[in-house]
Amino acid sequence: MLKVLTCLTVEHDLRLVAVAAVICAFGSLVAMRLFMRAQISGGPIRRQWLVMAGVAAGSATWATHFLAMLAFAPGLPTGYDPALTSFSLLVAIAASITAFAVAGYRPLVGGALAGLGISAMHYTGMAGFRTAGIVQWDPVLVAVSVIASVAFGMFALHLTRLADNWRGRFGAAGVFVLAICSLHFTAMGAVTILPDPLVEVPVGAVPNHVMVFFIAAVAALVIAIGVSAYFADKSAYGEAQTRLRRLANAAIEGLVIVKDNRIVDVNTSFEELTGYRRDKITDRGLLGDILTVEGIDPQTESLRTEGVLRSHDGRQIPVELLSKPDDVLAGARVYSVRDLTEKKSAEGRIHYLAHFDPLTGLPNRNSFLDQLEAEITRMQDQNRRFALLSFDLDRFKETNDVFGHAAGDIVLAEISKRLKAGLRASEYIARFGGDEFFAVLPAGDDPEPVMAFAERILSAVREPLTVDDNELFIGASVGIALFPDDGRTSTELMANADLAMYRAKETAGSKACFFESGMDLQVRERRSLARDLRQALAQDEFELFYQPQSRLTDNRTIGYEALIRWQHPTRGLISPAEFIPIAEETGLIVPIGEWVLRKACATAASWAEPYRIAVNLSPVQFTHGNLPETVHGILIETGLSPKRLELEVTESLLITDPDMALHTLRRLKMLGVAIAMDDFGTGYSSLSTLQSFPFDKIKIDRSFIDKLGKQRKSASIVRAVLALGRSLEIPVLAEGIETKAHLDFLRNEGCDEAQGYFLGRPMPVGLMFPQAAAVLA
Template sequence: MQKAFATFLEEQATLDLKVLQRHWQAAPRRHGALPLYEDAVLGRTGRAAANTALVRPLSGGRYEIALSGATFNDWVDIEAAGRDISTLPPDCAHALLDAIEEAMRARHPIHMRAFSVRNGVVKPYDLVVFPLANRWGGLLLLAYVRAREEQFGMVDAIFASTTGGLLALSPTKNQDGLTDDFRVIAVNQGGADLVLREIAELQWQLLSDLFPQLRGTGALDKLVAVHNSGQAAEFDFVYPGETGVRHFSMRAAAMNGLVSASLFDITEIRNREESFKLLFQDSPLPMVVYDPQTLGMRDVNLAAIAHYGYDRERFLNLMLHDLLPEDDRSSVRTVFASGPLEAGTDEVWRQIKADGSLIEARVFSRQVDFHGLPARLAVIVDVTEQRKIEARVSFMAHHDALTGLPNRVLFLDELRRALSRVHRQGQPAAILCIDLDCFKDVNDTFGHPVGDVLLQQVSDRLRAALRDNDLVARLGGDEFSVIQRDLADAGEAGQLAERLIDVLSKPYDLKGQQVVIGASVGIALAPTDGESADDLLKNADMALYRAKDEGRGVFRYFQSEMDARMKARRQLEMELRAALIMGEFELYYQPFVSTETNAVTGFEALLRWKHPQRGMVSPLEFIPLAEEIGLITPIGEWVLRKACAEAATWPIHMRVAVNLSAVQFRGHKLTPVVASALASAGLRPDRLELEITESVLLRDSQANITTLHQLRELGVRISMDDFGTGYSSLSYLRSFPFDKIKIDQSFVRDMAANSGDAAIVRAVTGLGASLGISTTAEGVETLAQLEQLRAEGCTEVQGYFLGRPMPSSDIPALLAARTD
């Protein structure tokens, strides 16, 4: 019956609203204006008058209620007539203002849903605002309010819609009259879902019956305390239920004899915290958790305690920046507090351990939640040893391993920096290239270990002889270079060169062996001798080449003509390489004549280069170059094969002599080459005579003597050329049984006028006779020389007087003439 009556009232109200809408639509308008209040509303509201209010605009965007009906006043809960809308209860005022502004904008009735909240009960209303005009040209608005049938409690709405668990608990007492349990009188769907039950299963049941293990968690005791004290409390508890251990968070409050509680499942949060704690504590890397605002420590793991040497209690009393040296704290404090230090950063921090020792570390941090509070986790990677290794590797990459001096890479970097300073400040600099004289002799005589000691002592002397702002580097082998910065004048470079030559030429004590060497120096000045590091170094090297070429033990400044000379040398080198391929080499032969029979006993093969443009190039010009660039080895093999092949066409008693370079002994492939040349030509080994100089025995003497013995085993003859011009010629006669000694032409030339030269010739021929070694004198140009050599007992002679070098095609004619 009540419901039917309410439905009737709602239907009547709907009819009233429709009547108002029809009057507003039917009212006359002029030129699209709003209908007049007098035409659409005045005397036409009927039963709807109680639901309406007449509103008029005020200045400043305000509105006043001129008239209001009883139902409208019920909605706003006060007498509304004569009030500014802004003074009405907020729930009504906001709805009215929104509807009025929309109606004025649309110039059309606006229908909205409005609500009022009274004592926790929410009531819905229909709100319709009609825009109107009046006869004086102003605006009016008619507000119509109608209550809808439905209404609901605010608490009920929140209770039903909250996803978290909400419970209303009624206390129960034990036999002693004390509260010790609670009955569930209400629970929302969120609470039922949390405990995996239906609402009907939970309502009106005792907590201890529903959850028997709850009392053991302490949660039930805390609920009792909340009821007894009347104070709210928030606590977490663990419940070992049928589905496993779960973590809950509860907030409870006493209210009118009941206890209301909100319940949340925090199992996942706690599991994450436990996982973090496990990873944190068991990590081998030192980790700390700190407050991003204060930088105070909140937690440290075992690795951090072990690494830094603080006990846990002392560690937790530190600030993060306490791990840093005093000088670094102010600059680093802001960095740690401001944001994450992501992986991949190259920033390295110095840190202090408990014992005061310094380490270097990279620190990476990220935001974490620590027991519900914002914090930062810092992971510390100690890079102290890594940095030491990197420093060692960097040093090794830029320094010579033997001497510790900068190497070529670092030298060129420093030279570029020095040149940049020269260009900026205009202060000249110099580059000095230093080459040790006779270093190879020390290596060959005493071995490489002694040579290494010598290089180390040379390096020490160079360091001591330089200023602090100068730089010395070892570029390789026995080659050093110096950057002399900030020169007052060019002469300072020469003075330094003289000092270095003097310092390096003093005797060295090498493991009990006293050794004397020298040094040659080439100088290039910046910026006059080159704009780039490579040009300067190249020009200083050319100046060094000139110093060595002009007697060694001196220094030379770079001069522009040196570049032209070096270019000419490079051109000659290219042409020399092409000469072997193009077949530009020829062999000429100079005869040996017996002093006893006056007959030709053989020929010495002499290499000639017939250049297509230059003509005949002197051996003195190209042989040293061929030796220097290693081309003498293939050229020497060609000479051997060519000489053996042509000698095979001579009378069988004729020998051919071929000169060997010390370079050809390198690699120990000479013996197979000689054997192959003999076999290819079909020449008897005893018809081949190989001439060497003492340089062969100076360099890697033992290995070269072994090669000489191998050649003797083939059956070839070995001759020592230029005997008497070296330092140790006599000692070499003991180290190897030579077949022939060749007396250098320098002794023969002045033999008649110089008694000393004659005495040397006499001594050599006598020595040869006593040792059973034949002797050949070179450079015989006169009959007098020939007769004197014959008188001294020389076995053979050779020279222009007896025959000039000739091509092989002229040999038959020479032999025929000598026979006649």
């Protein structure tokens, strides 16, 4: 740094340095202003401003450099190579234009390019410097000079983003001066000239007194650009004023200038909005005459309100009014009038969507809840009853699954249309969500009108529908709760109406059902059982029983099916048919199913004989957790061979998400375990399921075996399943063998395997093997 200061103060003529600084400052200010002007312009005009800014910056940088070089006095003859000197000017201008073009999008990158351009110009110019000696460079100071120029260049163009304050307007120019001067004087401090009598200044070198004219010409160019920019800016300002004068007429909103409540002037948009011509409306009153606004104070500093505008043809136009005092015309106000017709229409649409279901046109959930609360309050005040009806559509899920959701939407829309058409005064029906509906009937004192209303609902739903040439028959189940007998709050009434609806759904055929107190007791009982079920696993209340499965060709036991039992501490033995549905509803079937699988595999692994073990899987287990990983982990943990494990699944798991279910089944089969289809013949699409996945076994449902000898169709169905298994080469196991007649029929028909009380009852593991085999003899 001391070397740089010494070079500046001792080896330079400070008067010429000052002149160079003035040119540098003026040129930098012009360049930055032009660049900022380009930033707010577009198209070809933007490119013109950028070129002018680059020429100004490059010329100022070049003039500053060579004027400072004239101030440099090394005490030896000097001169300048004309080609390199001229080329350095081109380098400066080209680099500056490029830097400004990039800085328009990336200021820091453009600033770095500007600093590098200044450096390139300086060292190109120094390459053309000729003197009677050898020029040596300090590489450290050279590097410092470039880094300083780049850093100041980045900061300068960063400040141009603050064009609306003094830091942007003047700060950017000042920092750009630093970028130029720090580079020049640091670089000059890096120069050491060793006099050498053998080195002479070439004859063609440009002497110092000639360089003065070149520098003066470039400085004049900078001044000319500055003056041109001033007048161009002034012209642009004049154009801007003209545009502003036209802006009022171009505004979409109506503009009105009012003084003493008399209209002074309006724009074209106000004329178009009201239908009045300017010369016909001037000097008329605005407030109270053409515009009606409630509670407006004309003396308010600024206001924003809504009103109604009367047009020339008498139309009432909702408008928003914004106003503030006019700074030009004393005592006047400028009103902005915005047409709210579309906004009010949109608000009406939003209000409709907030209270009505867009698909069916019925009141929606929020609207229904408000109506119900209002009805409860009204009936309490009048000490009267009303009926709340809850109903949903039967077989609607199957419609969606088979025909698609678009068909389901058509069904909902058509049924809702029928319901609305059948409504009478004071009756209210709303869509709660999905295929769930609620209805309110004020006349709840007499059950006959309530039941008649429910029958009208059922009749509207029962009528056949045609969707895409398919005739659909949709039923409904209606539950009825009465206020205040069945509940005094909306929550109680809705819950009890739902309970009654579920009771109606359990009965054969579509019907309506009133709420009864016993229904609530059943629900509480079910909830209590669910609560105990959560503790049963932790308290080791479950036990596995095993039922043998026999091969009919040689009368040998080939495996066992694991069946869970729940020994409740107070209720005693609870049937799986009672607690398994609760476990599936609550999700507890996942940990319970995992316990069954682990327990069954561990038990089977301890047997002396390699019997197969069959375990039932719930459809819920397929949708919760990662079933294949769980099975794999249990097989490794218990040491049971995968070939000995058979997982039994029902067709119901393939209905909701068949792709996911089939993917999971394939992953399970890759583990080496066998997959059996349980309850075959009672599902949704047995044949298509067999086609989709290669099952290892088919289990005929016990309902068909139980009817053997009672119904001829059952025997035919069993024969058909056995024939299907043989054609597909899939073994068939018959469940529910209760009599020797069952067993003889299956043997005669070529059934592969059997299971049932006649062959062996389910029992704990300790009592399994002593059983006699004489039954099969």
